[in-house]
Amino acid sequence: MSTTTLSGTTITPAPTSALNLSRTTATAARVLRQLRHDPRTIALLILVPCLLLVLLRYVFDGSPQTFDNIGASLLGIFPLITMFLVTSIATLRERTSGTLERLLAMPLGKGDLIAGYALAFGALAIIQSALATGLALWALGLDVTGSPWLLLLVALLDALLGTALGLFVSAFAASEFQAVQFMPAVIFPQILLCGLFTPRDNMHPALEAISNVLPMSYAVDGMNEVLKHTDMTATFVRDVLIVAGSALLVLCLGAATLRRRTA
Amino acid sequence: MMNINRGADETPDPEPASGAASGPEQASGTPAVRADALTVVRGPRTVLRGLDFTVPRGQITGLLGPSGCGKSTLMRSIVGTQAKVTGTLEVLGRPAGHPTLRTRIGYVTQAPSVYDDLTIRQNLDYFTAILAPGRPTAERHQDVTRVLDDVDLTSHADSLAGNLSGGQRSRVSLAVALLGSPELLVLDEPTVGLDPVLRRDLWNLFHDIAATRGATLLISSHVMDEAERCHRLLLMREGEILADDTPDALRTNTGSDTVEAAFLHLVDQATAAAREKETTR
Numbered sequence: 001m002s003t004t005t006l007s008g009t010t011i012t013p014a015p016t017s018a019l020n021l022s023r024t025t026a027t028a029a030r031v032l033r034q035l036r037h038d039p040r041t042i043a044l045l046i047l048v049p050c051l052l053l054v055l056l057r058y059v060f061d062g063s064p065q066t067f068d069n070i071g072a073s074l075l076g077i078f079p080l081i082t083m084f085l086v087t088s089i090a091t092l093r094e095r096t097s098g099t100l101e102r103l104l105a106m107p108l109g110k111g112d113l114i115a116g117y118a119l120a121f122g123a124l125a126i127i128q129s130a131l132a133t134g135l136a137l138w139a140l141g142l143d144v145t146g147s148p149w150l151l152l153l154v155a156l157l158d159a160l161l162g163t164a165l166g167l168f169v170s171a172f173a174a175s176e177f178q179a180v181q182f183m184p185a186v187i188f189p190q191i192l193l194c195g196l197f198t199p200r201d202n203m204h205p206a207l208e209a210i211s212n213v214l215p216m217s218y219a220v221d222g223m224n225e226v227l228k229h230t231d232m233t234a235t236f237v238r239d240v241l242i243v244a245g246s247a248l249l250v251l252c253l254g255a256a257t258l259r260r261r262t263a
Numbered sequence: 264m265m266n267i268n269r270g271a272d273e274t275p276d277p278e279p280a281s282g283a284a285s286g287p288e289q290a291s292g293t294p295a296v297r298a299d300a301l302t303v304v305r306g307p308r309t310v311l312r313g314l315d316f317t318v319p320r321g322q323i324t325g326l327l328g329p330s331g332c333g334k335s336t337l338m339r340s341i342v343g344t345q346a347k348v349t350g351t352l353e354v355l356g357r358p359a360g361h362p363t364l365r366t367r368i369g370y371v372t373q374a375p376s377v378y379d380d381l382t383i384r385q386n387l388d389y390f391t392a393i394l395a396p397g398r399p400t401a402e403r404h405q406d407v408t409r410v411l412d413d414v415d416l417t418s419h420a421d422s423l424a425g426n427l428s429g430g431q432r433s434r435v436s437l438a439v440a441l442l443g444s445p446e447l448l449v450l451d452e453p454t455v456g457l458d459p460v461l462r463r464d465l466w467n468l469f470h471d472i473a474a475t476r477g478a479t480l481l482i483s484s485h486v487m488d489e490a491e492r493c494h495r496l497l498l499m500r501e502g503e504i505l506a507d508d509t510p511d512a513l514r515t516n517t518g519s520d521t522v523e524a525a526f527l528h529l530v531d532q533a534t535a536a537a538r539e540k541e542t543t544r
Binding site: 026027034101105259261 | 305306342343344345346347348360362365366368370372374375376377378379380381385389390392393394396397423439
């Protein structure tokens, strides 16, 4: 049977491929457009990390060395936390509002959706990290030996990791309340174990072993490498690859939680 | 592939209920939907129990029954979003949920599924980009303008969906389903909460879509007076189909004045039959 539309054209069914560039960018643009209607969220996302860095700078007014250490680590942790929160709530809303069911009944690939979100929040993370890094380096006197670009790279990968974790976790949250509670459950243990408070090799061996498999440990480690070394060390490359690999792995796990057919 | 020829095994009553817009009969090809022993289990409950029915092409088929009888589950099965579906379910000649069906079916869920923090136009722009990414922008724009006009929301195109009334939001949701002129529209209670004028306008639109675009519409409702506006009816109760006929035939066969009375008659009959079975056992 042939169906003619009013405009006289027939639409040939476009099969759903794993990743379609224009569907992915359309999704990313849509997510950013949604955010644009919510300027307060954007302001909070971008300004809060900067304000916290300023706060931290004057908390350690007497010991700039401590600010250097903690400040650099936090430049990696902030984007992870904010992107985790934003993504988990945004995708939870997509699930509960019925738009996810509608999209998956349409020719949208799961990869398109995940990549669209990662692209949109990644762009936001670049702005956030650039501002926070710039502020820390030039206004707050954060003393970094290596290139600020490398700091930015790690921050961006952390943001992607946060996006990935948020996407994944939203599948297990039935409400916004639960989604927010996943933050202390998933992120706080990593903050405690990542080496921010005490070097990881000072921890109980069991905890050190756990911290060895948590991605945030490598994010913070990477930041510290940039802090102390002028050029890209082998450890830094390892750290970056591990963070990027974890982000990719969790994104795939997130895609697996999207089901076209649900009970 | 087994094709059931509709007219042959049904009561001879080919005239649609409202003489207004009779859908162009698609003599050739398969029915829009064909179910055979269709069963759906949700958790511990069997929601649909071995349904056999067909939905003819180019017509409006009403899916009626009390809330909780399995209408939405049946619609989700047809669209391909329902898990644990057993039996045969063919949609537009393909097994339900087949990837190529995703551009050929328009689906409206019971609760409006649109982005509240986007304007109506931004919602439509996004969904049309998902449906037909390769289509020229001008054509997509034309499509958006058309569906806005269809649901009478052109003047609100730049309002945020979240600021609209409930009835307006459900019309945005309907507009999304109309994008790309799908061959089959599956509408889950599309007229709930709308005033009588809008309801009449939407039913006129549905008839227009069936008549001029040759599309098939499957529309659920628990309001029996809407049944009179359908070409065919599927009456459901507790996961089973009580009747599959035209509104006229239903009234005649049950000796009732309205579809509502016919439905109640059939329910009583079914209950009595079930009780009979109990006692004879």
